[in-house]
Amino acid sequence: MCASIWWTWPRLGYYDNYLVDNGSCVIVGVQATAARMSQETVAAQEMIARFAEWQGREPASVAADATYGNGEFLQWLRERGITPYMRTRDSALRKNNPLYGPERFTYLPASNSYRCPAGGQLNYVGLNVRNRTHAYIGSRKRCGPCPQKAQCTSGQYKYLAIHVHEPARQRARDLAKTPAFANAQREGKKVEALFAELKNQIGLRRLRLRRMKFVREQFFLAAAAQNIKRLVRFLSQAPRPMLAATT
Numbered sequence: 001m002c003a004s005i006w007w008t009w010p011r012l013g014y015y016d017n018y019l020v021d022n023g024s025c026v027i028v029g030v031q032a033t034a035a036r037m038s039q040e041t042v043a044a045q046e047m048i049a050r051f052a053e054w055q056g057r058e059p060a061s062v063a064a065d066a067t068y069g070n071g072e073f074l075q076w077l078r079e080r081g082i083t084p085y086m087r088t089r090d091s092a093l094r095k096n097n098p099l100y101g102p103e104r105f106t107y108l109p110a111s112n113s114y115r116c117p118a119g120g121q122l123n124y125v126g127l128n129v130r131n132r133t134h135a136y137i138g139s140r141k142r143c144g145p146c147p148q149k150a151q152c153t154s155g156q157y158k159y160l161a162i163h164v165h166e167p168a169r170q171r172a173r174d175l176a177k178t179p180a181f182a183n184a185q186r187e188g189k190k191v192e193a194l195f196a197e198l199k200n201q202i203g204l205r206r207l208r209l210r211r212m213k214f215v216r217e218q219f220f221l222a223a224a225a226q227n228i229k230r231l232v233r234f235l236s237q238a239p240r241p242m243l244a245a246t247t
Helices: 039-055 071-079 091-096 166-175 179-200 212-235
Strands: 002-008 014-021 026-034 061-063 083-085 106-108 113-115 121-128 133-137 159-163
Touching: 002 039, 002 179, 014 039, 014 179, 014 212, 026 039, 026 212, 039 071, 061 179, 071 083, 071 166, 083 166, 083 179, 159 166, 179 212
Parallel strands: 002 061, 061 083
Antiparallel strands: 002 014, 014 026, 106 113, 113 121, 121 133, 133 159
């Protein structure tokens, strides 16, 4: 199964998260959260875990937007063998930043250091607990006279921050360049159509009741109504006539 995760906040003060099977467009997971971005990946993990317990298997891949592309969630997917079709959160920043990014530096495992494009070395200085990144820095002596300094850094020396789950993030960046990624993102647009249906046809623009337990009930009932509509449409389809065999 290939799934998509998306969320919306139709003026409710809460996020409505859906896990959708791309093939059938059936909602297989619903999660209500408070309107905080930090809760989105938590909701995604809970929906995927419930699906795995229900079906006895993990989804083969998951498509989502860059909101979910943080290192912790990408690592969580990697440990379960789930292919992530989502951009990392830093992709847009790197795209608009003219300076050298981490991809231009080569990691040297023997010395736990990085080699810059000009051949200089950036040494490891420690873990930034707040940002969950490993810090590597050059020096004024090496970076000052470097002919590529203007393209590398605007400071006196290069500071390189590498996320603790950088392999999982790099895997997501590599997948973003594949045709499968583009196809998964197109399939993910089906979830946006479900939210449009939720607001414009079902009319869930405001919640009748507040408090999380009541919000969950309203979101679950709305998702059930959407699935029933698809079930009725599926059952009402006329069976295809069988072709006569020829010899």
